[in-house]
Amino acid sequence: METAQTNIQSGTLLLISQNKNKDCISAKKAEFIQKTTGISTETSGFQTELDLWVSQHPRQWWSTIWNTCCIKGDPGTIQVDQDPQPASPAEIFANARLNIAENLLDFGPWVDLVMTAWAEDGPRQILSRGRLKEIAGRFATGFVGLGLVPGDMVVLNLPNTPEKAAAFFGACWAGLIPIFDPPETAIGKIADRPWISLKPKLILSPDGYRRNGQWIDCADVLREAGRGLGFDMQVLAIPCAGSKSNVQNLPGIFAWEKFARMGRGGGCGYQYVSFDHPMALLPDGKAGYLEIKTGDWVLSALEKWVLDIESRPEQTSFVANVEDQADWLFALAALATGGDIVIYDGHANAMNGQVIWRILEREQVFIVGIHLNQIAELQRAKIFPSDHHQLSEVKCAFLTKEASVKDTRFLQEHCFAEAVIKKI
Numbered sequence: 001m002e003t004a005q006t007n008i009q010s011g012t013l014l015l016i017s018q019n020k021n022k023d024c025i026s027a028k029k030a031e032f033i034q035k036t037t038g039i040s041t042e043t044s045g046f047q048t049e050l051d052l053w054v055s056q057h058p059r060q061w062w063s064t065i066w067n068t069c070c071i072k073g074d075p076g077t078i079q080v081d082q083d084p085q086p087a088s089p090a091e092i093f094a095n096a097r098l099n100i101a102e103n104l105l106d107f108g109p110w111v112d113l114v115m116t117a118w119a120e121d122g123p124r125q126i127l128s129r130g131r132l133k134e135i136a137g138r139f140a141t142g143f144v145g146l147g148l149v150p151g152d153m154v155v156l157n158l159p160n161t162p163e164k165a166a167a168f169f170g171a172c173w174a175g176l177i178p179i180f181d182p183p184e185t186a187i188g189k190i191a192d193r194p195w196i197s198l199k200p201k202l203i204l205s206p207d208g209y210r211r212n213g214q215w216i217d218c219a220d221v222l223r224e225a226g227r228g229l230g231f232d233m234q235v236l237a238i239p240c241a242g243s244k245s246n247v248q249n250l251p252g253i254f255a256w257e258k259f260a261r262m263g264r265g266g267g268c269g270y271q272y273v274s275f276d277h278p279m280a281l282l283p284d285g286k287a288g289y290l291e292i293k294t295g296d297w298v299l300s301a302l303e304k305w306v307l308d309i310e311s312r313p314e315q316t317s318f319v320a321n322v323e324d325q326a327d328w329l330f331a332l333a334a335l336a337t338g339g340d341i342v343i344y345d346g347h348a349n350a351m352n353g354q355v356i357w358r359i360l361e362r363e364q365v366f367i368v369g370i371h372l373n374q375i376a377e378l379q380r381a382k383i384f385p386s387d388h389h390q391l392s393e394v395k396c397a398f399l400t401k402e403a404s405v406k407d408t409r410f411l412q413e414h415c416f417a418e419a420v421i422k423k424i
Contacts, residue, residue, distance in 0.1 A: 138263025139170025
């Protein structure tokens with residue numbers, strides 16, 4: 001199992017792009033750098049000066065990031081006067097305690113819209129912040145009721161639905177470690193999955209899901225899991241789309257209705273974990289998993305949403321790379337800024353390849369994340385979305401720092417004429 005190496009020791013992570021000019025820095029990030037370090041991003045060569053300053057004042061830098069991004073939790077005792085001794089965030093926050101669910105769910109009024117869920121045939125669900133937190137809390141209470149304890153692993157073999165988001169938050173709420181195992185990419189028998197060697201305590205699997213307009217029934221997957229895999233693992237069937245089989249009564253399956261009752265009438269408190277506690281295991285594309293650390297992830301993700309992207313309450317965000325689990329998780333982090341998000345479960349080319357653009361248009365998305373592969377496909381097929389869709393509501397489009405000038409120009413000219421294009 002590989003551990004994610006997030007480059008958060010260098011000031012370069014804080015830039016919108018690798019280009020060394022002021023246009024690469026958001027106004028909020030420029031102000032932050034000026035106030036924290038006294039360095040002006042207007043000057044040429046400021047990046048070298050900033051990198052040096054961060055290396056000499058790591059405790060001051062990262063503790064200020066923590067406070068500016070309003071990260072909830074106890075950062076522990078930080079001796080700023082120990083600078084300029086080099087230190088990584090994991091060393092600086094060695095005694096920190098925090099909870100991902102608290103950080104992402106506890107911002108803003110409960111009645112506010114927080115999540116709109118789309119499927120291949122259009123919008124399916126709308127959740128308020130209070131409703132999402134309630135469902136996540138019930139998952140957490142149910143997990144505890146099943147006997148799971150902090151550090152136990154749970155497999156999320158679920159499509160990209162609100163149930164998956166709530167289960168993820170519930171697992172983090174209880175201090176568990178979710179293993180992401182998307183059903184559309186999990187080929188073959190459960191016994192052959194790479195997470196088998198990790199011996200998780202629970203697997204959550206759907207009754208079924210839809211892809212390319214077809215119903216994919218998961219009864220066989222649940223039936224296999226229910227028969228046992230040679231170690232102690234419970235199986236929970238999540239009703240995502242309505243199975244054609246009565247999966248809730250299969251041998252070895254813990255019925256959803258019984259689990260849901262366990263979460264009623266009260267909840268459990270947030271389980272605070274260490275900075276280095278694994279937040280999730282994501283497929284690495286090589287029959288293994290990438291371990292995401294809680295503290296590194298929350299520092300990096302909230303820094304980008306708060307300082308680089310400048311997300312604000314009442315702004316709708318959508319990360320359009322629907323097949324990447326890391327991007328899916330990154331989208332959830334926008335909730336910490338008080339904004340709402342759109343999630344999509346389905347094939348990227350649904351609605352004759354127009355589903356992503358329909359979502360942006362219909363939901364009046366303000367901030368969108370675009371993957372380089374999506375841009376390449378548009379360029380290859382000579383598809384110009386703004387010719388067919390009203391995308392003027394998009395005011396910020398972001399992509400990775402590897403994007404070329406050609407990529408950003410294409411987005412500006414053929415997709416989002418009124419948006420600021422950022423590289424993070």
